[in-house]
Amino acid sequence: MRAIYPSLKGKRVFISGGASGIGEGFVEAFVAQGAHVAFCDIAQDAGDALAQRLGAHFHRCDLRDIEAVQAMMTQVETELGGIDIVINNAANDDRHSIADVTPAYWDERMAVNLRHQFFVAQAAVPAMKRAGGGAIINLGSISWHLGLADLVLYETAKAAIEGLTRGLARELGRENIRVTTIIPGNVKTPRQEQWYTPEGEAEIVAAQCMDGRLMPADVAALALFLASDDARLITGHNYWVDAGWR
Numbered sequence: 001m002r003a004i005y006p007s008l009k010g011k012r013v014f015i016s017g018g019a020s021g022i023g024e025g026f027v028e029a030f031v032a033q034g035a036h037v038a039f040c041d042i043a044q045d046a047g048d049a050l051a052q053r054l055g056a057h058f059h060r061c062d063l064r065d066i067e068a069v070q071a072m073m074t075q076v077e078t079e080l081g082g083i084d085i086v087i088n089n090a091a092n093d094d095r096h097s098i099a100d101v102t103p104a105y106w107d108e109r110m111a112v113n114l115r116h117q118f119f120v121a122q123a124a125v126p127a128m129k130r131a132g133g134g135a136i137i138n139l140g141s142i143s144w145h146l147g148l149a150d151l152v153l154y155e156t157a158k159a160a161i162e163g164l165t166r167g168l169a170r171e172l173g174r175e176n177i178r179v180t181t182i183i184p185g186n187v188k189t190p191r192q193e194q195w196y197t198p199e200g201e202a203e204i205v206a207a208q209c210m211d212g213r214l215m216p217a218d219v220a221a222l223a224l225f226l227a228s229d230d231a232r233l234i235t236g237h238n239y240w241v242d243a244g245w246r
């Protein structure tokens with residue numbers, strides 16, 4: 001029994017990193033609302049399969065390449081006939097130690113976790129202005145709030161995303177474009193499975209206020225609300241879906 005938002009029907013939605021995990025959940029959820037969805041990923045086979053299954057548009061794009069991002073966003077706007085909603089979802093949480101970080105690795109981590117969020121938003125804003133408004137949702141992370149280990153660069157990028165949200169919200173609010181951050185707790189996805197043993201998962205659940213493992217659909221439920229007209233004056237802040245993990 002999931003909510004249907006009448007205001008999302010027919011909306012033109014772009015989702016980055018939509019081929020797997022939480023992003024796949026966003027693609028499924030917005031398609032189920034009757035929205036027109038385009039998404040990108042580097043994972044060609046998974047992207048093709050999902051696009052075929054749901055009737056969404058898939059673009060194979062490496063978000064670290066900003067020229068490719070800009071070209072893709074032009075294509076997305078053309079194929080959807082505009083852009084109303086952007087979900088900046090793609091990221092990569094590879095572990096690293098301080099001693100192993102080189103300047104090149106720093107730049108690459110910021111490129112995969114932070115930089116594209118700004119440039120995707122920048123590319124979508126003119127279409128949103130023409131449409132009379134829009135919603136941009138950036139995916140942050142609980143990791144830096146908790147100070148988790150072996151993730152210094154990922155946490156640096158994810159902290160910056162909250163600043164990006166506040167800055168964009170200030171710049172774009174008068175254009176009726178809302179910008180928010182979703183901060184997931186630990187969400188059970190195929191990629192996360194590689195980091196956690198059953199004992200590790202049990203530790204996370206024990207640190208949550210509530211039992212249960214978060215699933216991509218739980219994060220998508222928040223994104224649907226934030227993207228809908230029901231959230232018409234909600235902007236510039238962060239929204240958590242973490243089962244109370246502390």
Ligand SMILES: NC(=O)c1ccc[n+]([C@@H]2O[C@H](COP(=O)([O-])OP(=O)(O)OC[C@H]3O[C@@H](n4cnc5c(N)ncnc54)[C@H](O)[C@@H]3O)[C@@H](O)[C@H]2O)c1
Pocket residue numbers: 016017018019020021022023040041042043061062063064088089090091092093112139140141142143183184185186187188189190191192
């Ligand atoms: N899963 C969690 O527990 C969790 C917790 C906190 C925050 N998040 C955030 O939620 C978002 C989704 O996380 P997820 O767990 O689904 O991650 P994931 O790794 O399962 O999915 C991310 C997607 O982005 C794609 N991607 C990675 N690099 C890319 C690139 N250079 N160009 C294009 N696509 C690329 C991947 O192929 C993948 O499909 C991320 O922003 C992540 O930081 C997740």
